[in-house]
Amino acid sequence: MSGPFIVDAHAHTGAMGLFFSPESEAPELLARMDGLDIQCCVNAGAWTYLLQGGREGLETLRREHEASRGRILYLGVFDPRRGREALRELEEACRRPGLAGVKIHPTFHRTPAEAPGYEALWRFAEEHDLTVLAHSWSSSEHNPAQALSLPGRFEAWVRRHPAVRLVLAHAGGRGDGRADAVRLAREHPNVYLDLAGDIFCYRLVETLSAQVPANKLLFGSDFPWLDPRANLSRILLADIPTPTKRRILRDNALEAYKLNLSS
């Protein structure tokens, strides 16, 4: 294949309340993808949709998917505090093109990852063969709510729903979450790790590549929180074999999200 081939497994679109961003909208993401050989990305939602959910947010993501000619796939968001309503919206989204899975964010939604309110989502994902992307991080003095998303909290769901593919976003973060994220990815065939965010730790790509099976690491940018150019170069310039880089940049996302991309 000669065109763009990289898959960005974790991006967002839309203006962000928490910070200023020179670029954040879907056309800007698309232009950035064009410049960096990125064929396709998985959009994990706009800031407002992540926080509030709702039909309107899903509709915006679907429109962006269409306008991108299918290059920007998207995730629905499940907030257990509005579980039934969220599932109704996701049910509708499943009937339309572009939905690649469901994002859960225990930290934003102030609900521990193991809380019973998530049971309906895991059943839904299994019934509809959807991938779950979960925010994961380490304990944090600066943000104690990150403890709600410690990787170990997802383990019971992974055991109970082995057919659901779980991607742990940010690979458990920069601290005590990492070891559990690695353990889950090693022990459970359905657990993957994405490299999105500012987990810029020295030789992280090399370390994780050596610790988890070759099909488990995914390139993600976390655009516009982070510039895709940062993590892209880390993978391209990592001290790992070229086929491993290719897997991280493309193949593993195709597997984790069950994507079939034509070149």
Added chain:
Amino acid sequence: MERRSNDGAQAEPGLDARVEALSRGRKEQAERLELFDANAWLGEPAGFPLARGMEAPGLRKALESCGSREALVSHWAGLRVAAQAGNRALAQALGQAGGGSGMRALWTGLPLFPREAGPLPGAGELGFPTGGVRLFPRSHNFPLAVWVLGGLCGWLAERRIPLFLWHVEIDWPSLHALAVAFPRLPIVVETQTQKILYQDRALFALMKDCPNVLVETSNLAGADFLRFAARELGARRLLYGSFLPVNDPWAPIGMILDADLPWEEKRLIAGDNLRRLLAEVRG
């Protein structure tokens, strides 16, 4: 674009060659940037439980592996123990590394009054040429205020020695007041030890208002921040830093390499700006 019906991934023809070409091209370009790292560290890191410390030989090797032959080097003991302990450890490490190591000292400073035993910038001999001075106002318990730091800032400004500050150690109104009070003092805002993203509105406004404020780029990682900052504030105000050995240097290098900027501006950010700043240091 469809969802596939079966699990598993198969290598597509020619992809490995393309990955290889992208990797090689970036590596070659990084060599040509002539990087001068404004943010490299010796000793055991504080606050990063998974990070491993480095001594001078290891740090030098890590720097060279990404194309950096020059670096401003700090010592973690300056934060985790005391300013003086960090300066002693840094002087010892640089002495052992030798003059051709490409490493230049970034000392840890304290207010000049009340006077404290050295070695400290502005209070006694440090032993090696000064590349810059960093303060930790929060961790070392003093306000970032002219009435506390006026003596030191005057000493630095007279010698054109850049003042370095982690954004997590300052408050923005105080930094603004200091930058206005000492317009000839180069002040470098550093983007550690958490990403500066959530402070970017304050950072960019400060830089717009104070031409003597520069920013280090190890975690200036928001989407298209480099191009925005170069266009709105000037490429001469951006300094490449790695935050080695805590962080991966390829993240900030990658943002420079792929930035939508002319090659000359990439070179400025990568190292020439810091060379220019250090060339102006007196004494």
